[in-house]
Amino acid sequence: MKRNTWQREAVREALGSTEGFVSAQALHASMRGTGSEVGLATVYRALADLAQEGEADSLQQEGESLYRACTPGSHHHHLICRNCGRTVEISADPVEAWAHQVAAEHGFTEPNHVVDVFGLCPECSAKR
Numbered sequence: 001m002k003r004n005t006w007q008r009e010a011v012r013e014a015l016g017s018t019e020g021f022v023s024a025q026a027l028h029a030s031m032r033g034t035g036s037e038v039g040l041a042t043v044y045r046a047l048a049d050l051a052q053e054g055e056a057d058s059l060q061q062e063g064e065s066l067y068r069a070c071t072p073g074s075h076h077h078h079l080i081c082r083n084c085g086r087t088v089e090i091s092a093d094p095v096e097a098w099a100h101q102v103a104a105e106h107g108f109t110e111p112n113h114v115v116d117v118f119g120l121c122p123e124c125s126a127k128r
Contacts, residue, residue: 007038007042007046007054008042008046008049010036010044011027011038011042011043011046011047011050012036012050012055012069013123014027014030014034014036014049015027015029015040015050015056015067015069016069018069019067019086020036020068020080020084020085020086020087021057021059021061021066021067021068021080021085021087022066022067022068023065023066023067023092024040024043024044024047024067025040025063027043027047027067028043029042031043034062035088038094046076047065047067048065048068050069051067055068055069055070056068056070057069057070057078057082059078059114059116068087070089075096076089076091076092077089077090077091077092077095077115077116077117078090078115078116078117079113079117079119079121080116080117080118080119081118081119081120081124082118082119082120082124083120083121084121084123084124086121086123086124086126090117095113095115099111099113
């Protein structure tokens, strides 16, 4: 576990107050807008560390890593709007059962997985 510096705590706080997934650059710009002096490289490192430690969710979208604060130690999956980025945590139970069943059918043990379902949220669907 990494040392908890003021910079890392500032990144954790900023991420926690951000709605949905955000890039390191966007989070850094938001932090700079509130007067933070945390550097961009520090934001990248802190986000990667938070994701590795389970304090942030991470996903790839169009070649860029996006991050979102999450509850540590809780295994969950997401519905993510492709248009606005709205994110909803969904129950892992049905996915867990399916992943274990498929793994067992093919002789695999100890299955791990990440499931993010992309679509359009109700508001974005209504605008189309």
